Amino acid sequence: MPAISTLYAGIVGKDHFGRHAQWYGRWGYGSDGRFVLQFQAINVRRGQCMDEVMPTVGGVSAAGREEGTLEGWQHGGKWFSFEGHAIFSRMAGSGEPLVLIHGFPTASWDWNRLWPMLIQQHNVLALDMLGFGFSDKPADYDYSIEDQADLFQGWIEGLGLPSVHLLVHDYGCSVAQELLAREQEDLLPFRIASVCFLNGALFPEVHNPLLIQKLLGSPFGGLISRGLTRRSFERNFRRLFGSQNPPDRQDMEDFWHLLTYNNGRGILHHLIQFMEERRCHRNRWVGALQKATQPMRLISGTADPVSGAGMARRYRELMPDGDVVTLRNIGHYPHLECPWEVFSAYREFRKRCEG
Structure with a gap:
């Protein structure tokens, strides 16, 4: 996906593990012409970066949270500041x-x-x-x-x-x-x-x-x-x-x-x-x-x-x-x-x- 613009630059929120992070995103159009958003979290303290959307296998996210539950819903989200x-x-x-x-x-x-x-x-x-x-x-x-x-x-x-x-x-x-x-x-x-x-x-x-x-x-x-x-x-x-x-x-x-x-x-x-x-x-x-x-x-x-x-x-x-x-x-x-x-x-x- 082509990176066209930067989103949430400098916005402090939390990553999947509750750590303070800054969120960055890219948007563009995929090969099928559909609009796509992609996000990454950069951990403020450690400088680590990870994709916002984590892979799922058999209905369970990579971090082990079951999809379709309130816990999974919370775990699959992200925070930003308002x-x-x-x-x-x-x-x-x-x-x-x-x-x-x-x-x-x-x-x-x-x-x-x-x-x-x-x-x-x-x-x-x-x-x-x-x-x-x-x-x-x-x-x-x-x-x-x-x-x-x-x-x-x-x-x-x-x-x-x-x-x-x-x-x-x-x-x-x-x-x-x-x-x-x-x-x-x-x-x-x-x-x-x-x-x-x-x-x-x-x-x-x-x-x-x-x-x-x-x-x-x-x-x-x-x-x-x-x-x-x-x-x-x-x-x-x-x-x-x-x-x-x-x-x-x-x-x-x-x-x-x-x-x-x-x-x-x-x-x-x-x-x-x-x-x-x-x-x-x-x-x-x-x-x-x-x-x-x-x-x-x-x-x-x-x-x-x-x-x-x-x-x-x-x-x-x-x-x-x-x-x-x-x-x-x-x-x-x-x-x-x-x-x-x-x-x-x-x-x-x-x-x-x-x-």
């Missing part, structure tokens, strides 16, 4: 860049069931936003959708990507709306080629938050956040899924681990302020949808009690020519509940875009 905070990210595949943006209160691990399918056709990029998953979770930080959009904008720009496709869920839908608004204001250094939304509260007037979300956003949110128990979390989280597709024991173990990693419970009341942001920025973010010229699709699990069938109806009302795919008996997490159906709907959407 405003002095460590951000966890993953990249794989080749083709046109596809950026995945996760929802609240989870992380990029949400995409793990779609990941093997997507990387066969796309260069897939995902990260844990600040305050989520394996990324840093500073307690005294002013979390906002705009700040998360800054994170993605800086990351994509730093990678030197001229154009990206977006596949976004929940909280990530609001981040995508802000990025669309910036593009329409000529503030993005890259082009958004297409956007596919999954069960996001695109229109705050029909968003129906759970009681726990309302409590987290109340003046008592700090107490609720710090006192959240696993039992309470599981009870509320299960309500988001379709009755035929409940999360299993391992799913709940993984989600709880991601939530509580690095004292994540202590900042939930800060993160939940995105619900108020949606109301405050409603005209800007809904306007960004209505003014968008790139292809867009909404994939909606209609059994979602928070942003399901009602959100899909509102999308059709405000976007008369809107492209909506509904999934019956599927809840708030279509990409976890029915990954093949989501992949098929997304693949068909991209084929239509290219046609």
Whole structure:
């Protein structure tokens, strides 16, 4: 692969073994014409260099971590710095860049069931936003959708990507709306080629938050956040899924681990302020949808009690020519509940875009 440009030069993060390292990358086009990214970590203390993507044999990485597990997911990622905070990210595949943006209160691990399918056709990029998953979770930080959009904008720009496709869920839908608004204001250094939304509260007037979300956003949110128990979390989280597709024991173990990693419970009341942001920025973010010229699709699990069938109806009302795919008996997490159906709907959407 020809080396065309250098990425992440001077950015300090961690290598696969948790050592402080600087990340460097090269991008170019392979013999088949597909866009390819290649990364290396240079250990700051020892001056050692190793490839970011480690070989796998029989589903086990070279370092012995099983693929398809949360541990393997973490081990296969890398970190970079954003405003002095460590951000966890993953990249794989080749083709046109596809950026995945996760929802609240989870992380990029949400995409793990779609990941093997997507990387066969796309260069897939995902990260844990600040305050989520394996990324840093500073307690005294002013979390906002705009700040998360800054994170993605800086990351994509730093990678030197001229154009990206977006596949976004929940909280990530609001981040995508802000990025669309910036593009329409000529503030993005890259082009958004297409956007596919999954069960996001695109229109705050029909968003129906759970009681726990309302409590987290109340003046008592700090107490609720710090006192959240696993039992309470599981009870509320299960309500988001379709009755035929409940999360299993391992799913709940993984989600709880991601939530509580690095004292994540202590900042939930800060993160939940995105619900108020949606109301405050409603005209800007809904306007960004209505003014968008790139292809867009909404994939909606209609059994979602928070942003399901009602959100899909509102999308059709405000976007008369809107492209909506509904999934019956599927809840708030279509990409976890029915990954093949989501992949098929997304693949068909991209084929239509290219046609």
